[in-house]
Amino acid sequence: MPIWTVLRPLLVVAAVAGAVLVVDRLLTLAVGRLSAGRPGARRWQMLRHCRIPALVATLTALLLGAEPAMGLGGGVRPLLRHGLLLALLVSAGWLAARTVSLFIESALTRYAAGRRDPGRVRRARTQAELVGRISDVAIAVLTLAAALMTFPAVRAVGASLLASAGLLGLVAGVAAQSSLANLFAGIQLAFGDMVRIGDVVVVAGEWGTVEEITLTAVVIATWDQRRIVMPVSYFAGKPFENWSRRDPGITGTVLLHLDHRTPVDELRAEFERLLADDERWDGTGRALQVVDTTPSTIVVRALMTAADAEQAFELRCAVREHLVAYLRDRHPAALPRVTVGGPAEPVRPAPEPYAEPAAEPGARAALPHPVSEESAGRDRAARGTR
Secondary structure, three states: OOHHHHHHHHHHHHHHHHHHHHHHHHHHHHHHHHOOOOOOOHHHHHHHHHHHHHHHHHHHHHHHHOHHHHOOOOOOHHHHHHHHHHHHHHHHHHHHHHHHHHHHHHHHHHHHHHOOOHHHHHHHHHHHHHHHHHHHHHHHHHHHHHHHOOOHHHHHOHHHHHHOHHHHHHHHHHHOHHHHHHHHHHHHHHHOOOOOOOOEEEEOOEEEEEEEEOOOEEEEEEOOOOEEEEEHHHHHHOOOEEOOOOOOOEEEEEEEEEOOOOOHHHHHHHHHHHHHHOOOEEEEEEEEEEEEEOOOOEEEEEEEEEOOHHHHHHHHHHHHHHHHHHHHHHOHHHOOOOOOOOOOOOOOOOOOOOOOOOOOOOOOOOOOOOOOHHHHHHHHHHOOOO
16 A cells, blocks of 8 residues: 555644644634633633633535545445544534524623612523523434434335334323423523522422423422422422512511510510611511410510511521520520429428326226136237237
8 A cells, every 4th residue: 555545634733733723822812812811701712611622523514525535445435424424514513503502691790780670580591591492402313313314224214214203202202101291390480480590499398499401301499409300390380489480579577475474565676676786687677576476475476577588588597596595594484384283282280299197197007908717828829929
């Protein structure tokens, strides 16, 4: 085999790769100068996110165009062209997915910069992420279909597959009924503004924040750093609490069981003073009332508002601790007591020992009762003596 036959393809590949690297370097310098002083400029972001897939797509396209210059034999040439075509299709799909993701991210950033309502921003973020996932799936399906159509065997059966698409669609729909239900529920969830990323929700008795919404599941981050993964269909078919759908503000509640002697007016004044000095209280509302009474205690309820659920929880804990400490130090009689027994009985003096009355002077002493011999024998037998 002549050495030129081996060196010629290598030289063509090296020339194409060198040209691509030179163009990449020039474009990087040009965009860097245009974006000097603005590291977050859109053009710099596009180059950073799309650089690698663009390089791969350009390299494969140039190699596919320069393939005749390699002078390969008839047995290797079709395989090489097919491999380059597949690489071009995959890299083009990769570049398209990155470009769509970049445009969605840029649009969301501009929208968030011009809006002050956090609820609308969360809704836009949820919808943007769902649109990005759907576009990724669509690009992947189209790329796979285009790659499969490059095989003659697949292209030959394309007509028959198209003719039986109705039957195949019916079978696939029955087989993937739950997955399709979750998919459509995810679309309904995002565009119906039922729940958004960052919302505070209570699902199945668990309180947490919506961390991620996919096409099939919703991830909820709880307060103790757990992650609850719920199917999207759950939110579309069952009730749940959304504490921040319109306004993240919430009212916190503290219940205290106290004695009937509690000075409620002084406790209310101390409660209002505490809220006035606490930054977690948003100033919207407050109240301290006796809401119930029992034979042994009264139930005092303290209400306070906060900007969000997290601030409300911390404020409730602080108010509970402070009011209990205030009553313990200033009014200990206001704290409830549990009686474990009745009132103590008065101590009575011990009775004096009984004494025989003294015999009168001149009286005869009582003689013992005579005991017969038979009675004495029975007594000895009872004592075990003879």
